[in-house]
Amino acid sequence: MTASASEPEDVARSCSASGPKDSTRTAPDPVPDTGRRADAPYDLVVVGAGSAGLAGAVAASELGLSVALLDSSAQSGGQFYRHPAPALGARRPEALHHDWSAFADLRRRLHASGVDHLTGHHVWSVVKETDGTWTAHALTGADGCADAPARIRARALLLATGAYERQLPFPGWTLPGVVGAGGAQAMLKSGLVLPGRSIVVAGSGPLLLAVASSLASAGARVPAVVEAAGYLRYGRRPRALATNPRKAAEALVHAAALVRHRVPVRLRSAVTEVHGTDRVEAVTVSRLDREWRPVRGTGRRIACDALAVGHGLVPQIELAVAVGCTTRALPDGTLGLALDDLQESSVPGLWAAGETGGVGGAELARTEGELAGRVIAARLLGRPARVGATAGLRRRRDRMRAFADVMSAAHAPGPGWTGWLSDDTDVCRCEEVPAGRIREAIAACGARDARTVKLLTRAGMGWCQGRMCGTAVACLASAGSAPEPPGERRPFAVPVPLSTLAALDGSPDPASAPDSPTDPVPS
Amino acid sequence: MARTPIGLVGAQPDPPFEITFDGRPVPALPGQTLAAALWGAGILAWRTTRDGGRPRGAFCGIGQCYDCLATVNGEPNRRACLVPAHPGDTITTQEGHGHDRLGV
Ligand SMILES: Cc1cc2nc3c(=O)[nH]c(=O)nc-3n(C[C@H](O)[C@H](O)[C@H](O)COP(=O)(O)OP(=O)(O)OC[C@H]3O[C@@H](n4cnc5c(N)ncnc54)[C@H](O)[C@@H]3O)c2cc1C
Ligand code: FES
Numbered sequence: 001m002t003a004s005a006s007e008p009e010d011v012a013r014s015c016s017a018s019g020p021k022d023s024t025r026t027a028p029d030p031v032p033d034t035g036r037r038a039d040a041p042y043d044l045v046v047v048g049a050g051s052a053g054l055a056g057a058v059a060a061s062e063l064g065l066s067v068a069l070l071d072s073s074a075q076s077g078g079q080f081y082r083h084p085a086p087a088l089g090a091r092r093p094e095a096l097h098h099d100w101s102a103f104a105d106l107r108r109r110l111h112a113s114g115v116d117h118l119t120g121h122h123v124w125s126v127v128k129e130t131d132g133t134w135t136a137h138a139l140t141g142a143d144g145c146a147d148a149p150a151r152i153r154a155r156a157l158l159l160a161t162g163a164y165e166r167q168l169p170f171p172g173w174t175l176p177g178v179v180g181a182g183g184a185q186a187m188l189k190s191g192l193v194l195p196g197r198s199i200v201v202a203g204s205g206p207l208l209l210a211v212a213s214s215l216a217s218a219g220a221r222v223p224a225v226v227e228a229a230g231y232l233r234y235g236r237r238p239r240a241l242a243t244n245p246r247k248a249a250e251a252l253v254h255a256a257a258l259v260r261h262r263v264p265v266r267l268r269s270a271v272t273e274v275h276g277t278d279r280v281e282a283v284t285v286s287r288l289d290r291e292w293r294p295v296r297g298t299g300r301r302i303a304c305d306a307l308a309v310g311h312g313l314v315p316q317i318e319l320a321v322a323v324g325c326t327t328r329a330l331p332d333g334t335l336g337l338a339l340d341d342l343q344e345s346s347v348p349g350l351w352a353a354g355e356t357g358g359v360g361g362a363e364l365a366r367t368e369g370e371l372a373g374r375v376i377a378a379r380l381l382g383r384p385a386r387v388g389a390t391a392g393l394r395r396r397r398d399r400m401r402a403f404a405d406v407m408s409a410a411h412a413p414g415p416g417w418t419g420w421l422s423d424d425t426d427v428c429r430c431e432e433v434p435a436g437r438i439r440e441a442i443a444a445c446g447a448r449d450a451r452t453v454k455l456l457t458r459a460g461m462g463w464c465q466g467r468m469c470g471t472a473v474a475c476l477a478s479a480g481s482a483p484e485p486p487g488e489r490r491p492f493a494v495p496v497p498l499s500t501l502a503a504l505d506g507s508p509d510p511a512s513a514p515d516s517p518t519d520p521v522p523s
Numbered sequence: 524m525a526r527t528p529i530g531l532v533g534a535q536p537d538p539p540f541e542i543t544f545d546g547r548p549v550p551a552l553p554g555q556t557l558a559a560a561l562w563g564a565g566i567l568a569w570r571t572t573r574d575g576g577r578p579r580g581a582f583c584g585i586g587q588c589y590d591c592l593a594t595v596n597g598e599p600n601r602r603a604c605l606v607p608a609h610p611g612d613t614i615t616t617q618e619g620h621g622h623d624r625l626g627v
Contacts, residue, residue, distance in 0.1 A: 087537050092532050093532055176567035183583045186584040192528035193528060194562070219526035463589035
């Protein structure tokens, strides 16, 4: 049974509307194909319906588990397979995607499966109950504003929440027209819009090439792709490259598109200033030395009306960190979840797949999701996974992970980037905290880590909970030595209305709650 | 003919409808978010910051930066990059943002 058989294009109309139409419904009693009673926990809750979560949910369901697949979005696909809502009538959505058929296949399996796909569910916390089951707490509606918070219970949990884009601030980055590179891609893929006519793409990481090629194919002029790293370091690990021909092919496709659209790529360079008063009019691009320090006198002005910028991706792991999962430092200075050979985290019963374990792309995410789904089914059904059944998946995963590590090391920000920060550049976009104030807190008050800087300056205390400024603050606080990766510690994965928290207080223990697992929390 | 996103994916959307931004009519396509409709009309800013009064709009595009907060049909703090557009929606520039309702 699929709650959203025809993916709803439309979640809650406004904050006052009740939750997404399909998603807060309860399952029939008992659910036919798995025999789950409506008031019983699911076998598995999957958070995130991107490549990893979709693959995990369908694999587990096909092996006989009852599965709820939760995602904040109204559609499946995650970041990579983000696509226009049905009402936009896209006849060739694949024009904006590499490997669309892999997604079409997952979607077909989802619709044929008994997975309950709960759209418009923003999970803000997961809790392990005393009886060992898990409860996922979610806000509902397009932006989580619907008055119908939900609790979904399950025996096992698969976190496939993907990543968010890493940002490094520079003078002018808060001007309208400066947008995330992945953000521009997401807005294009879902809304079929561009932030401008002439868009410079800058930052670091392989995503930049994909973004530039999509923007150019969609009609934007791309005066330059500006990459802070070089691609030389890829060459130092030829084995990882040679064993990942699909990745190499993907890069070639993007490179060919850039040549076709005459997009110049500038390596070892960065946008060091954005010009304009109320919106972007031009950017200055400067050469960088090996440490990413801008080289004086190399600045060149490029006219444009938008800038799409990003410096790689950060695994989105706060739900897991909050329940004590062990993390590991990744080669690019971010944190991912530490997972065993079968995708399980250090907390028994909590598995993860895709970017949560380290950024590596949609195909790796799909492979890990499939693996996790099979392993969880074997565990819950008491049939330990036969090694043969997962060996192929594990081999493919290891091969792609090795490539991901090379990629991530090649694009790790060099310590010299803070050289392009002027004291009046806002580092924290939410609380408008300029670099000068952070430097002062470090120099005068001896702040040495992001947490202390936050307490002294409010940097990282705004709505985004430090997602946009976390890397920058950690770098500034480390004053040149290797920065501690931001801890990805947030009390809640999404901001939660106080009324929802208050309603939890004194509500019955969910494990024994008489309401069905997807019923709203009484308020 | 100039290349466009709509042309690229061969989209044949249902007919557009109207929303308003600070009183001015803006066309939207069914299935677009408010932020997409605004970008489509060349509008990139619909919030001013609390301290500096600086203009802001969508930045991350996926619901994580909260820079795109707008007042929608009188209700503040809606993430325009997530909320789907509906005929007659009124968007007004939001000044600053508070977290009074939230336990962040
Ligand atoms: C903005 C952005 C754009 C990107 N664009 C591209 C691209 O064009 N090309 C490319 O090769 N790679 C792109 N990537 C990289 C992309 O993340 C991976 O290639 C791939 O999507 C990873 O799959 P995944 O399943 O691990 O995560 P994702 O595909 O990111 O899926 C995670 C899902 O979890 C959901 N989710 C997260 N947190 C919660 C929560 N608390 N509650 C409920 N649901 C939640 C999200 O809505 C999302 O649907 C992009 C990444 C980002 C952040
Ligand atoms: S653009 Fe970042 S939350 Fe909407």
